[in-house]
Structures are given as C-alpha cells and as structure tokens.
Amino acid sequence: MSxxxxxxxxxxxxFILTADGKRQDWQVSGPLFAGWEIFHLKGSPADxxxxxxxxxxxxxxxxxxxxxxxxxxxxxxxxxxxxxxxxFPKGVSNKFLYEGEVGTHKWYDGTQHxxxxxxxxxxxxxxxxxxxxxxxxxxxxxxxxVxxxxxxKELPGLRKVKGHLWQPGAGGMAVHTILLDPKxxxxxxxxxxxxxxxxxxxxxxxxxxINRGLKSQYELPDPDAEVGHCVHRIAMxxxxxxxxxxxxxxxxMRTEDAGGAWTEVSGNLPTDFGFPIEVHAQEPNxxxxxxxxxxxxxxxxxxxxxxxxxxxxxxxxxxxTRGLPQKDCYVNVLxxxxxxxxxxxxxxxxGTTGGQVYGSADGxxxxxxxxxxxxxxxxxxTQVLP
Amino acid sequence: MIRVVLxxxxxxxxxxxxxxxxxxxxxxxxxxxLDALEARFPMLRGTxxxxxxxxxxxxxxFFACKDDLSLEPPDTALPDxxxxxxxxxxxxxxxxxx
Numbered sequence: 001m002s003x004x005x006x007x008x009x010x011x012x013x014x015f016i017l018t019a020d021g022k023r024q025d026w027q028v029s030g031p032l033f034a035g036w037e038i039f040h041l042k043g044s045p046a047d048x049x050x051x052x053x054x055x056x057x058x059x060x061x062x063x064x065x066x067x068x069x070x071x072x073x074x075x076x077x078x079x080x081x082x083x084x085x086x087x088f089p090k091g092v093s094n095k096f097l098y099e100g101e102v103g104t105h106k107w108y109d110g111t112q113h114x115x116x117x118x119x120x121x122x123x124x125x126x127x128x129x130x131x132x133x134x135x136x137x138x139x140x141x142x143x144x145x146v147x148x149x150x151x152x153k154e155l156p157g158l159r160k161v162k163g164h165l166w167q168p169g170a171g172g173m174a175v176h177t178i179l180l181d182p183k184x185x186x187x188x189x190x191x192x193x194x195x196x197x198x199x200x201x202x203x204x205x206x207x208x209x210i211n212r213g214l215k216s217q218y219e220l221p222d223p224d225a226e227v228g229h230c231v232h233r234i235a236m237x238x239x240x241x242x243x244x245x246x247x248x249x250x251x252x253m254r255t256e257d258a259g260g261a262w263t264e265v266s267g268n269l270p271t272d273f274g275f276p277i278e279v280h281a282q283e284p285n286x287x288x289x290x291x292x293x294x295x296x297x298x299x300x301x302x303x304x305x306x307x308x309x310x311x312x313x314x315x316x317x318x319x320x321t322r323g324l325p326q327k328d329c330y331v332n333v334l335x336x337x338x339x340x341x342x343x344x345x346x347x348x349x350x351g352t353t354g355g356q357v358y359g360s361a362d363g364x365x366x367x368x369x370x371x372x373x374x375x376x377x378x379x380x381x382t383q384v385l386p
Numbered sequence: 387m388i389r390v391v392l393x394x395x396x397x398x399x400x401x402x403x404x405x406x407x408x409x410x411x412x413x414x415x416x417x418x419x420l421d422a423l424e425a426r427f428p429m430l431r432g433t434x435x436x437x438x439x440x441x442x443x444x445x446x447x448f449f450a451c452k453d454d455l456s457l458e459p460p461d462t463a464l465p466d467x468x469x470x471x472x473x474x475x476x477x478x479x480x481x482x483x484x
C-alpha cells in the first residue's frame with residue numbers, strides 16, 4: 001500500500017507527518033532544525049528520498065538543508081571541508097548573490113531601494129533531475145542550482161521586467177510561488193508579492209509579466225499596470241499547464257491561456273481575500289481556497305474555519321466544514337501551507353498559524369486535525385511513496 | 387589554541403559540542419579567528435558574516451574578556467588571554483526579541 005509523507009515547515013522547526021494510504025493514523029516526527037524558521041520543504045519528484053529545506057533566521061541568515069534519505073538525516077549540501085589540502089572550503093550552499101548590478105526596487109515611500117537578499121521562501125525541485133532546484137527569494141528573485149544545492153545562481157532576467165517598480169507588501173517582497181510546466185521544460189511561472197505573475201518560455205533567460213486582467217482598484221488604479229499586483233498564490237493542474245488559478249490579495253482569478261488574460265472567478269465566496277489555492281489531483285477543474293477576512297484581521301470570517309471548493313474552476317463555491325472548527329477559530333492559513341496528494345480519493349491538507357495541520361482523505365468532504373499544537377505553520381507539502 | 391564559544395543554533399548547525407578549539411596562523415584577530423572557524427565549519431559561512439560584504443550580521447555580537455568587540459574593526463587584535471587560550475572568544479546571538 002502507498003504511504004503519504006507531509007513535510008511541514010513552521011516558525012520553530014520542521015515536522016514530518018506520515019501515514020499509510022488510508023491516511024487515518026498519522027505519526028509526527030520532529031522538530032527538525034528546532035528553533036529555526038523553516039519556510040519550506042519540498043521533495044524531488046524525480047527522487048522522493050531527496051528533500052530540500054529552507055532554514056532561516058533573522059540572526060544567522062539563510063541555510064539550505066538537504067536530505068538524501070527521505071528526511072531521516074540532513075546536511076548542508078556544501079557543508080563539509082573540501083578534501084584538497086590547502087584549498088579553502090567553499091561553504092557556499094547558503095550563498096545567494098544577485099547577478100551583476102544589484103539595482104533598486106520601489107520602497108514603501110516611493111523612493112528606490114537596493115535589492116537585499118533576506119531568505120528563501122520557496123524551493124521547487126525539477127520534475128526530472130533531483131540535483132536541479134529553483135529557489136524563490138526575498139527580495140524577489142529566482143535562483144537555480146544544478147548541483148544539488150551546493151551552489152546557486154540567479155536567473156537575473158526576471159528582475160529586468162520593470163523590477164524598479166516592484167514594491168514590498170506587508171510580508172516583504174518575495175518570489176513565493178514557482179510552477180514548472182510539465183509539458184514544456186522551458187516554461188516556468190513565478191508569482192511575487194507585490195509585483196504579479198511572470199512567465200519564461202526559454203528556461204529562465206527572459207521573462208514577461210502576465211498580469212492582464214488583474215485589478216487592484218485603490219492600490220493600483222491603472223487597469224493596464226503591467227506590474228505591482230499583490231498576487232498571493234497561483235496553482236496549476238499538471239494535465240492542463242496553461243490553465244492557472246490565482247488567489248490574489250483580493251479576487252480569485254483564472255487564466256485559460258497561460259496568463260494571456262485573467263478573469264475573476266470569486267463568485268459566491270464569503271470573502272475573496274485569502275492566501276493559498278490548490279487544485280485537486282485528479283479533477284483539474286476542482287479547486288480549493290480558504291477565505292480570510294481582511295484587510296487587517298486575517299482570520300476566518302465569523303470565526304468559522306471553512307475551506308471552499310469549486311468543482312467548476314471557480315465562480316460556484318461550496319463550504320467544506322465537517323471536522324473543521326465552526327466557532328471561535330481565529331487562525332490564518334498562509335500561502336504555502338496547503339497541498340494535495342495524488343492518491344484516490346485525493347487528499348487535501350493545510351496548516352494554520354495556530355499550529356494545526358488538517359487533512360482530508362476524501363477530497364475535502366471531511367477533515368481531521370492530524371496534529372494540533374505545532375508552532376505556526378508556514379508550509380505544507382506532500383509526497384506519495386510506493 | 388583559540389577557544390571559541392558559538393551560540394546554540396550555530397553549535398547545532400556545525401554539530402559542534404561545547405567550545406570549539408582552533409589553530410590560528412599569524413595574528414589573532416576577529417577576522418583571522420572567524421576565517422579559521424569557517425574553514426573548519428564551512429556551513430557557518432554566511433551565518434556570522436554576510437557572504438557578500440563580509441560584515442558582521444546585525445544580530446550577532448562578539449565578546450572577549452567581558453568586552454564587547456562587535457563594533458571593532460575586523461583586524462582588531464584579540465586580547466592576550468584569548469590568544470593564550472585562557473579566555474574564549476564569544477560569538478553571541480543578540481537578545482533581539484522585542
């Protein structure tokens with residue numbers, strides 16, 4: 001029988017949750033890297049034993065960790081002294097330097113501010129090569145390793161797309177989503193708060209903004225603004241990589257043409273603000289969001305934690321509440337903290353800022369708390385193991 | 387033999403137990419001790435000093451013999467007690483919770 005592994009990043013370490021294919025009994029192991037912020041962990045689709053983690057600290061900066069045995073042991077990919085006598089060890093697996101002229105972006109007061117690397121928000125391993133990984137960074141940039149995380153190099157073309165007009169949101173300015181097109185190895189989508197969505201069709205050399213149709217009435221009154229949009233998350237089903245779904249600061253959106261034009265599909269959601277959005281593993285038109293009250297509260301409306309599911313690619317939404325707290329619940333669900341597994345029926349999982357990880361083994365119809373008292377959850381990823 | 391005390395998180399990262407003992411060739415300065423430390427534990431590169439600029443990270447502080455050396459130039463010679471191994475060079479994560 002298959003088994004499922006959840007990789008959970010939190011404010012104070014990482015946890016790994018495991019269960020068999022029934023997904024009823026979960027074992028929790030951790031904390032790994034106790035006390036450190038683990039923004040994201042993700043396994044390689046090409047080799048599930050290979051897992052990468054972004055370990056960060058306001059004190060000690062960025063660390064990249066790698067496991068080659070499914071999360072049992074970890075090491076910094078370039079953390080051992082070089083064997084050659086006299087040669088200074090590189091120790092560069094946490095070295096993220098912007099390429100060329102660092103340049104400036106828009107600051108909160110409208111002035112220009114130099115790009116400053118802070119941390120890696122998201123790691124996206126290649127679909128085919130365990131040693132190739134993309135990293136989404138704050139301040140917003142995309143980096144790539146082709147040697148298993150030992151060294152990283154920026155793909156600087158992204159910041160050339162009007163980077164001087166990008167501006168941090170309240171949470172910073174980061175590449176927080178990276179989607180690899182499974183049908184076109186040269187096509188990558190990234191999303192940045194608060195700049196928008198960008199696409200490359202030449203493996204990261206050049207990029208274009210794909211934000212037509214996004215509206216931010218007050219913050220960005222120009223309806224033709226190419227950049228500056230506060231995109232919280234985008235998602236794709238691998239069978240239809242040209243169809244993207246988006247949870248924006250306000251509005252849930254969909255594009256049918258790889259970002260050529262976006263249309264709003266918020267429909268009957270109680271609020272169209274939220275962070276994560278996910279697509280069902282077997283049903284490309286079934287999507288999930290977690291509506292959150294904003295602009296300042298950032299908790300579920302009415303204190304009821306509800307996942308909303310649309311089986312029609314948006315517009316018509318149904319609340320999923322069975323097993324989720326329906327009173328006095330004031331947690332948030334962050335953008336990287338929701339994931340699906342590939343089993344049938346599809347498993348859906350999300351973590352909260354209150355430290356709960358909820359899971360559904362039936363596509364969202366019913367939910368259980370897999371664990372209740374972790375540190376605030378920053379990210380959730382799944383792996384299905386044979 | 388130079389004795390170096392690392393903060394808890396960096397001891398874990400380096401998998402070092404207790405004090406770290408280093409041989410430092412030439413003048414014993416803040417820079418030469420950190421160079422030797424990073425040579426021994428490459429995973430610490432970038433965690434104490436910025437990779438690019440080489441500057442001390444804002445929430446990392448240096449002490450020796452009860453003196454705060456954090457703002458001293460990198461080539462400042464460390465006290466004789468540190469050079470002789472009588473006192474450790476302390477790398478401290480600042481109290482910065484707010």
